[in-house]
Amino acid sequence: MTERIDLEPEQSTGGPLVQEPLWRIRLRLARRSFGRNWKMFVANKIGLIGLGIIVLFALLGILHPILMSRVWDPAIYDPVQGYDAPVAEYTVVAEVQDPASEMDLATARLMQNPFVEEGDIVTIPQQPAPPSKGHWLGTDPLGRDILSQLMYSTRAAFAMGAIAAFMSVLIATTVGSVAAYYGGWIDNVLMRFADLILLVPLIPVLIVVGALFNLTLPLLGMLIGVLSGFGGTAIVLKSSALGVSVKPFVDAARVAGGSNRHIILRHIVPNVLPLSFLYMMFTVTEAIALEATLSFLGLMNVQMSWGIMIFTAHSQGYLLSGTHYWWLLFPAGLAVTMLAAAFFLVGRGMDEVINPRLRVR
Amino acid sequence: MLKLFIFISKRSVQMLLLFVIFLTVLFFLLEAQPGDLSQQYIGNPDIPPEEKARLAARLGLDMPLFSRYLAYMKNFFTGNLGNSLSQYPTPVTKLIFDALPRTIVLFLSATLLAYYLGFVTGKVLAWRRGKMSEYLLTLGGVGLYTVFYPWFALLMIWTFGFTLSNVTGIRVFPINKFIDVSDWLGSPFTTNQVFLRMILVAVLSMLVAAVATVIAKQRLEIRQAIRVRNIAFLLGVVFPFIYFFFSAMGKYALDILHHTLLPVMTLALVAFAGIMLLTRSAMLETLREDYILTARAKGLPEKVIRDRHAARNALLPVVTSLVLALAFVIGGGIITETVFSWPGVGLLLYNAVILEDIPLAMGGLSVIAALALIGHLVADILYAYLDPRIRY
Numbered sequence: 001m002t003e004r005i006d007l008e009p010e011q012s013t014g015g016p017l018v019q020e021p022l023w024r025i026r027l028r029l030a031r032r033s034f035g036r037n038w039k040m041f042v043a044n045k046i047g048l049i050g051l052g053i054i055v056l057f058a059l060l061g062i063l064h065p066i067l068m069s070r071v072w073d074p075a076i077y078d079p080v081q082g083y084d085a086p087v088a089e090y091t092v093v094a095e096v097q098d099p100a101s102e103m104d105l106a107t108a109r110l111m112q113n114p115f116v117e118e119g120d121i122v123t124i125p126q127q128p129a130p131p132s133k134g135h136w137l138g139t140d141p142l143g144r145d146i147l148s149q150l151m152y153s154t155r156a157a158f159a160m161g162a163i164a165a166f167m168s169v170l171i172a173t174t175v176g177s178v179a180a181y182y183g184g185w186i187d188n189v190l191m192r193f194a195d196l197i198l199l200v201p202l203i204p205v206l207i208v209v210g211a212l213f214n215l216t217l218p219l220l221g222m223l224i225g226v227l228s229g230f231g232g233t234a235i236v237l238k239s240s241a242l243g244v245s246v247k248p249f250v251d252a253a254r255v256a257g258g259s260n261r262h263i264i265l266r267h268i269v270p271n272v273l274p275l276s277f278l279y280m281m282f283t284v285t286e287a288i289a290l291e292a293t294l295s296f297l298g299l300m301n302v303q304m305s306w307g308i309m310i311f312t313a314h315s316q317g318y319l320l321s322g323t324h325y326w327w328l329l330f331p332a333g334l335a336v337t338m339l340a341a342a343f344f345l346v347g348r349g350m351d352e353v354i355n356p357r358l359r360v361r
Numbered sequence: 362m363l364k365l366f367i368f369i370s371k372r373s374v375q376m377l378l379l380f381v382i383f384l385t386v387l388f389f390l391l392e393a394q395p396g397d398l399s400q401q402y403i404g405n406p407d408i409p410p411e412e413k414a415r416l417a418a419r420l421g422l423d424m425p426l427f428s429r430y431l432a433y434m435k436n437f438f439t440g441n442l443g444n445s446l447s448q449y450p451t452p453v454t455k456l457i458f459d460a461l462p463r464t465i466v467l468f469l470s471a472t473l474l475a476y477y478l479g480f481v482t483g484k485v486l487a488w489r490r491g492k493m494s495e496y497l498l499t500l501g502g503v504g505l506y507t508v509f510y511p512w513f514a515l516l517m518i519w520t521f522g523f524t525l526s527n528v529t530g531i532r533v534f535p536i537n538k539f540i541d542v543s544d545w546l547g548s549p550f551t552t553n554q555v556f557l558r559m560i561l562v563a564v565l566s567m568l569v570a571a572v573a574t575v576i577a578k579q580r581l582e583i584r585q586a587i588r589v590r591n592i593a594f595l596l597g598v599v600f601p602f603i604y605f606f607f608s609a610m611g612k613y614a615l616d617i618l619h620h621t622l623l624p625v626m627t628l629a630l631v632a633f634a635g636i637m638l639l640t641r642s643a644m645l646e647t648l649r650e651d652y653i654l655t656a657r658a659k660g661l662p663e664k665v666i667r668d669r670h671a672a673r674n675a676l677l678p679v680v681t682s683l684v685l686a687l688a689f690v691i692g693g694g695i696i697t698e699t700v701f702s703w704p705g706v707g708l709l710l711y712n713a714v715i716l717e718d719i720p721l722a723m724g725g726l727s728v729i730a731a732l733a734l735i736g737h738l739v740a741d742i743l744y745a746y747l748d749p750r751i752r753y
Contacts, residue, residue, distance in 0.1 A: 196379050199737050203692030204710060204729045208722050211714035212394040285507055293696060296511045297711065310512055319515055320523050320536075333512035341507040348503075 040353045047349015053342035057335075061154035072148065076134075079152035080303045083143045085125035086132055092120045128318070131327055138327035140309065141316040150331050153305045157288050157339060160221040164287035165280045167225025168233055173276045175230060176237025177268045180245050181260070191238065197231035206290065210299030217302055220294065224287045233279040237272050244271040274354050281347030285340045292336040306332040365745060372741050376734045381434075383730050387723060388433050397422055437727070443720035447713065453724040457706060461728070462556055463539065464694065464705035468732070470625050472690050475632035480679060482633075483640025484672045487648065488663075499641070505634035510693055514700040517627045534623040537702040540616055548613060555613045562601045570597030624701045632690050639682050643675040650674070677748055683740035691733055 018025070041047050068074060076084040090103035103111075105118055112122040131138045137146035175194070179187040202224075209215065209223070244250070245268055253263050294300045295307030302308065313319065313328035397420075417423050421432060436442070442453035482498070489495045505513075522536040535541070540552055570593040577589035605611040647653065648671055656666045695707030702708065710725035712718075 192379070196382055199379065199688070199733055200383060200730050201688040201691040201733050203695055204707070204726050207695070207710060207714050208726045209390070211717065211719075211722055212390065289507065289509060292509050293511060297696075297699065299714065306509075307511075310509075310515075314515060320519060329512070329515070333509050333516075336509035336512065337504065337507060340509070341503055344503060344507050 037353050041349050044349050044352050046345050047352075050342040050345030050347075050349060053338055054346065057154050057339050057342070058158065060151045061158055064148070064151035064155065067151075068148075072145075077145045077148045079144065079149040082145055082148065084129075084135070084139060084145065085127045085143045086129045086134070086139075087123045088126050090122050090124060092116055092118050092122060094118060128325060128328055137331050140312055140328060141318065142312070146309070146327055146331055149304055149309055150306070150335055153309070153332075154335070154339075156217055156302065156305055157291065157336075160217050160291055161284040161287050161343070163218055163221030164225040164228070165284050167222055168229035168283040169273075169276050169280050171226060171229030172233035172237050172279065173269055173272060175234040176272060176276075177241045177264050179234070179238045180241035181264055181268060187238075191235065194231055194234045197227055198235065202227060202286075202290065203293065206294060207297065207299060210294055210297075215294065215300050217291070217300075217305075220291060220300065221287060224290055225283065228283045228286060233276070233283065236279060237276055240275050241268050241272045244268050274350075278347055278350045278354055281343050281350065284343040285347070288336060288340045288343070306336045368745050369742055372738055376738050380731060380734055384434065384437060384727065385430070387727065388430055391719070391723065392426065442724040442727075445713070445718055445721040447716040447718040447721065453721050456709060456721060457724055457728050459553060460704055460706045460709050462553065462560060463703065464698070464707060465732070466556075466560060466621070467624060467628065467697065467703065467705060468690055468694050468736075470621075471628035471632060471694070472686065474625065474629040475636055475686070475690070476679075476683075478629070479633045479636025480640050480672075480676070483637040483679075484644050484667060484675065486637065486641045487644030487671075487675075488667050490645065499638070502634040502638050505631060506638060508631065510631060510696050511700055513631065514627050514697060517623065517630075518700070521623055521626075535620050537700075539620050539702075539704050540613075541620075544616055545613065550610060550613060552613075552617070555610050556617055558608075558610060559601070559605070559614050559617065562604050566597045566600040567594075570594045624697050624703050627701075628690065628693050628697045631693055632686060635686060635689060636679065636682075640675060640679050643678045644671055647671045647675045677744075680740065680744050680747060683736075683743070687733060687736045687740070691729060691736075695729075 068077065074082065076082050090101060090108065092105055092108045093102045094105065096102045096104050103122065103124075105116070108116045108120075108122050111124055116122055125143075127139065127143045128141050129135065129139045129143075135145050135147065137150065139145055140149065175190055179190045206215075206220075206223070213219075250263060250267055253267055258266070291300070291305065292307035292310075295302060295305045296311045296314075297307075298311060300307070309332035310329065313325070313332075318325045318328050397417075414423075421429060424432070440454055442457070444450045445453050445456055448456065486495055486498055518536055522534045525533045545552070573593040574586070574590040577586045577593075581589065605614045608614070653666060653670055656670045661670075694705070695710065697703065698705045698707035699711045706725050706728055710722060710729065713721035713725060
């Protein structure tokens with residue numbers, strides 16, 4: 001064995017000035033900048049309102065499986081297969097004075113049995129039933145609990161939004177960075193393709209795709225993510241990445257011998273990522289609205305979603321009853337609107353943090 | 362002027378190329394679909410294999426992929442979109458061209474209305490930054506912008522078509538459809554005859570008003586020119602009513618107009634919110650510019666600074682967004698047509714999809730895409746006209 005030269009004393013005198021490991025410094029920096037940005041985000045009320053609504057919906061979504069397994073009887077509360085029809089009692093009379101508790105003979109004979117006489121009490125199962133203790137938001141025309149449907153659909157909306165968001169960030173960041181960094185024909189081809197996707201309206205395309213293929217939630221999420229990531233978002237990110245790629249640190253990295261992949265992944269992508277997250281929020285807004293629209297049109301292969309809830313109420317003819325059957329139309333419509341608006345508001349709030357031109361001076 | 366012309370022709374060629382790519386994608390989408398038209402009888406034991414092969418040969422499905430693609434392209438550009446399966450044997454082109462004017466009128470009037478109102482509200486909104494009314498209007502705008510559109514349209518029908526009529530006792534707005542069929546029994550005209558005449562008269566009278574304004578602006582001084590403009594546009598709006606009052610079509614034209622109002626209003630209201638929010642942020646950026654400060658220092662009235670200095674420059678990004686608004690209006694238009702049973706291309710597309718009428722669905726989608734591209738081209742030209750920097 002050869003004798004080892006001990007280098008330890010040498011290093012401790014002339015070693016690195018900072019003893020802390022690199023990751024801890026990075027973490028501290030990240031936390032500090034997060035804290036600063038968070039303060040700016042909070043100062044702008046709009047984003048905070050959006051975040052509050054999102055958290056509320058997330059809680060609803062998390063609560064549903066717990067309620068289903070612990071509290072609610074699946075035979076009654078299952079969003080798709082449950083059935084419950086609260087019974088209302090009516091006294092059969094000659095002339096109806098109070099429609100809530102009385103019924104005339106002809107109707108009673110039609111609805112109950114032909115041998116009913118005046119003065120009898122008939123019991124009629126109600127479907128859709130108004131809100132009651134058992135069903136806080138009533139039941140739908142098929143006797144299913146609206147609140148359960150609403151909570152169940154929340155999970156689907158979040159899952160699809162997450163898929164769409166992930167895909168759009170992945171694709172938009174890649175396409176934008178690559179197009180900006182390489183330029184030339186790569187840039188040209190990618191951007192013309194983005195033009196095409198941006199120009200052709202999404203809804204008719206998705207309607208036709210829905211006719212040709214079996215559209216499931218993950219598939220639709222991926223489709224929306226790809227289309228929005230390759231379209232408008234990619235164009236915005238490309239112009240942002242173009243600004244980054246002419247910065248001195250990119251030149252420095254190239255001089256130091258960094259490969260193209262290294263420069264794109266380590267220098268360009270981290271700098272366009274915030275903007276990418278901002279546009280991700282708008283993608284989620286779009287995804288939620290599109291999913292609801294397509295299921296409203298009956299083109300989605302899903303068992304239950306907010307769009308289907310409205311579709312059910314609409315197709316069974318409860319629309320023009322308006323506020324009388326409010327629980328059929330309003331909870332689902334408001335849920336779609338509010339969740340979509342919440343993501344949009346968070347996007348606006350982030351916009352004011354990322355985009356310094358918008359701040360109030 | 363030559364530069365503008367070169368720009369326009371360049372953009373047109375680009376658009377055509379994009380459309381060809383779109384058709385290509387559409388064709389391969391159709392190919393990627395599991396099975397084809399000849400296989401719809403595959404489970405039927407009464408049809409012998411030879412007959413199935415004959416069907417495939419008749420539909421051109423035995424050709425290789427590339428020659429099928431060429432045939433598809435050739436057919437499309439010679440105007441042969443095939444026959445509709447749900448309304449056999451009506452050609453797809455006839456169905457689409459019957460529905461096209463209704464769709465274009467819906468899109469165009471909603472877009473124009475939304476743009477005008479959105480721009481005016483947006484600039485006032487930016488001017489009132491920080492006030493309570495700004496917060497409320499912005500929140501309302503975001504609400505309208507992200508509202509679940511089919512639901513919103515249903516609520517509009519319920520509020521204005523149903524409840525309003527119930528309360529007032531007269532039919533303020535009809536609930537849906539394009540005409541009242543009972544009023545048209547024994548009518549000497551078809552709906553399209555009346556509708557096309559309406560479009561023609563309205564467009565012509567507006568055109569005359571615009572030409573009069575342009576001439577007045579060149580010949581007269583500014584105050585008189587503005588007066589001429591106001592009178593000309595007032596007459597432009599009133600003239601079609603006078604024309605149809607004396608025309609035999611009057612009764613029918615009024616019926617169509619009556620049915621047009623609510624769908625256009627609904628679509629415009631939703632598109633309006635986006636334009637308003639956009640104008641607001643564009644205005645906020647322009648308000649930072651130095652020339653606004655200069656204008657203030659000169660002591661110009663607030664209204665002049667807002668309308669002449671800030672709003673004019675804020676208009677540019679708003680016009681650019683016409684593309685995005687167009688996609689929005691087209692998507693919203695299809696839902697409007699479906700919810701209101703408005704017999705345009707969108708409803709045609711939806712019904713085709715529901716009935717699995719693939720030729721009609723493909724034709725409808727291509728026409729809608731072509732409309733979007735043409736709209737985009739118009740926006741480009743408008744932009745180049747407004748901002749000379751683009752042309753060079």
